[in-house]
Amino acid sequence: MSHEKIVELMSKSDDFVSGQWLSQQLGCTRTAIWKHIQHLKSLGYEFEASSRKGYRLLSKPEKMDGSEIQRQLTTKTFGRNMKLLQSTTSTQQAAHEWYATGASEGSLIVAEEQTSGKGRMGRTWHSPPGKGIWMSMILQPRIGMHRMPQLTLLAAVALCRSLRKSTGLDLGIKWPNDLLLNEKKISGILLESAGEDERLTYIVAGIGINVNWHQDDFPKDLQEKSTSLRIATGKRFKREQLLARFLNEWEPLYDLFLHKGFEPIRLLWETYSVTLGKQIAMRTSSGIFKGKALKLDADGALIIETENGSVQSFYAGDIQQLRQ
């Protein structure tokens, strides 16, 4: 394949190689070389490009090492049963299938790349190889279905705490569970559940973390809204370490939740929130509500004082911060 040949040719040189020389070697046009380079970038290769000198290969995509993740875990069950896939449609789908064949609480699927990553509200989640952590975990808490939103908030608290510790960044949680840095999204969480009547059978908790993206790696429509740990710090992060630390943070908080209820999690969520106290527009299936975000109630609903002075609670929705 031509793009493999390009990597082979460029790996032999630490310096720039011209587009013209590459096109001669491969017997194709310079435009075709440019297209191959764009494709390689989408696979996680990094290049420096110069209009005069051509291209220089900076790095090849880093692969995660599953044994390195296992070595750093201090958990009892979270992540102990783990699958590390090179590519999958969505780790959510892979985890549902794994559950159907017997995987249980704490089983984790991680993928280098997702070809149809899922976001909240039917959106897609871009998940190219080597740039982030794309993972889904199976949970089987013995709780009623109505407590699902609390688990979503809990995952956000655990992720926020662990990434703050790992990176020193001042990350905050936008309701219900987006992690933001300077108003840009760095991570998203999607919980999917299955159950009968009021009883939960299992949950697949999906988490996406933008780790080693450059700003121009993001698709155009996400450039303004998204960021990564690398953009924010200028440093490349070991994904194995971030992932293990997150699971090490998440499991004790999950145990705390199962034994002591939602209150300790609620308090932590409130300390990391970048939503409370702000004027927001809440979009739900029954319309848009504008008002001030006041607090989380004891069940995990967001309490809003709407423009007409009434107080309303929301368990699900999409919010946008309004200019104060």
Ligand code: BTN
């Ligand atoms: C959001 O919209 O903010 C939620 C994004 C969740 C993305 C993660 S990546 C791993 C897991 N697999 C998916 O397909 N989605 C979640």
